[in-house]
Amino acid sequence: MLAAAGAGSLAAAVGGAGSAGATVARERAGAGVSGPVVPGVPGGPGGGGGGRSARVRTGFERLAAGGYAELAGQRVGIVTNPTGITADGRHVVDVMHADPRVELAAVFGPEHGFRGTAQAGESEGAARDPATGLPVYDVYGRSGRALAEVFTTSGVDTVVFDLQDVGARFYTYVWTLYDCMEAAALAGKAVLVLDRPNPLGGREASGPVLEPAYASFVGRVPVAQCHGMTAGELALLFRGEFPAARPPRLDVVRMSGWRRGLSFADTGLPWVPPSPNMPTPDTALVYPGTCLFEGTNLSEGRGTTRPFELLGAEGVDRRWAEAADALGLPGVWVREAHFTPVFSKFAGRTVGGVRLMVHDRDAFDPVLTGIGLLVTARRVWPGFAWRPDHWIDKLTGSDRVRVLIDRGATHEEVAADWRPALDRFRAVRARYVRYP
DSSP: OOOEEOSOOHHHHHHSTTOTTOOEESOOTTOEEOOSOOSOOTTSTTSOSOOOTTOOBOHHHHHHHTTTGGGTTOEEEEEEOTTOBOTTSOBHHHHHHTOTTSEEEEEEEOTTOSSSOSOTTOOOOSEEOTTTOOEEEEOTTOOHHHHHHHHHHHTOSEEEEEOOOOSBTTSTHHHHHHHHHHHHHHHTOEEEEEOOOOTTOOOOOEEEEOOGGGOBTTBSSSOEEEOOOOHHHHHHHHHHHOGGGOOSOEEEEOOBSOOTTOOGGGGTOOOOOSSTTOOSHHHHHHHHHHGGGGGBSSBOSTTSSSBTTEEEETTOOHHHHHHHHTTOOTTEEEEEEEEOOSSSTTTTSOEEEEEEEESOTTTOOHHHHHHHHHHHHHHHOTTOOBOTTOHHHHHHTSSHHHHHHHTTOOHHHHHHHHHHHHHHHHHHHTTTOOOO
């Protein structure tokens, strides 16, 4: 069963001293988490999926194995994209549409679209899925009553969420989830979250916590930059801490076989890029730190085969790599690199910069690494500049990181500044984690 909000909220818990002890009621009727594993899931023994003896089974696989019991008698709409696949590579929309036990009536496409063809900040628009004939509604950029109207127009009773998140607060899929929960509350719709792994392992939260004044679609509510949670766990947190995100019913179908610290390669699941510039789990590993370069005039590696692992700009030379590597950042080597993006910043031009080489995944701290790279880039490259719109403040969740770096703070001093709010978030987070 879900925990519901008590005397304090997460916004209060991270906002000031003395509020970290906010209590949460133990149970709430009408919402739950799915029960035991049912044998025979797609991709299990005899069903494909790589043959690992302890393969992770996703929320969808467990839902299907249970005969879609949670969706019985419901007209269903699903928020998904190319990452919504089974262990043997079939798309969940195709599987559900072909199964008479579930009435799938609509598909809702997030940022990048249902088929995943759109770049960052774009979507595919409304359409009809040629494979199934189902209507596809574009929900990117919609929230509140506008999104509630889409759910009402679609005629669904339950909104299912099945997207592969990457574990960073500013990756928009978790905020699509939040917006769907808020809109479902307005429209009187149930929400069912089908859980998938956190590719970072989800061991612990790290990085700065969003301040409410800086809320946007890359951070709706106070969450750490690396939240260390699955989508299902975040749904529980949203439901428990934020009254606006409480649909009439919320269910989470948990994974089996997943544990904190597990690398995505060891899940036995296929990796499908969640967006065009997230080609591999290695990209996801560095992304929570190096995406911060979106807030600068340096390239974050978009338009290369190694986005977010390559960073640079015209005029940058070996001194940046040397300065960053000299920080001794845990689990990573920083090496000089030269590359030519085919689109985005510096398209068609050769730039100098760095490449991250993670050699110890367990020790690597992506957020601390990102801050160290920002600090050293500003110090050694005279051309360094923040984006004029201060997008960095939206990404980090306040102006503190930018202001401290401009004042000459070290990466360790910047990290020390966010520690009190992070500790408070971790205390709240602990109430909602559901995997060992």
